[in-house]
Amino acid sequence: MRIHLSSVFVDDQAKALSFYTDTLGFVKKHDVPVGTDRWLTVVSPEDPDGTELLLEPSGHPAVQPYKNALVEDGIPATSFAVDDVPAEFARLRKLGVRFTQEPLEMGPITTAVLDDTCGNLIQIVHSK
Numbered sequence: 001m002r003i004h005l006s007s008v009f010v011d012d013q014a015k016a017l018s019f020y021t022d023t024l025g026f027v028k029k030h031d032v033p034v035g036t037d038r039w040l041t042v043v044s045p046e047d048p049d050g051t052e053l054l055l056e057p058s059g060h061p062a063v064q065p066y067k068n069a070l071v072e073d074g075i076p077a078t079s080f081a082v083d084d085v086p087a088e089f090a091r092l093r094k095l096g097v098r099f100t101q102e103p104l105e106m107g108p109i110t111t112a113v114l115d116d117t118c119g120n121l122i123q124i125v126h127s128k
Helices: 013-023 063-073 086-092
Strands: 005-009 029-033 037-043 051-055 078-081 099-106 109-115 121-127
Touching: 005 013, 005 063, 013 029, 013 037, 013 051, 051 121, 086 099, 086 121
Parallel strands: 005 051, 078 121
Antiparallel strands: 029 037, 037 051, 099 109, 109 121
């Protein structure tokens, strides 16, 4: 068994697609109209047939309180692996990305946490 699809709830799918592709570097995999929303997924350009991230609309009434609680407590909605957290932090900061946690070494892992502009905190991580 392996993970095929994961999702992150976003306030605006078009804005999320722009951030996740133009800023973070993912590539669009699926973009299918579903009523007023879209089945919109992105993947890593390094693994185009790998795990997809669904940019899920935040329309369900339970979503906003959930997202707000996570952000208020500083809890990331998901985590993305990178090869070098300090280098990715520097690259993204130059692009104007706001971080809520600068690179932090914790034993064998290094993490940083960013704001995805769509209502979520996202962790980037590297394990030694």
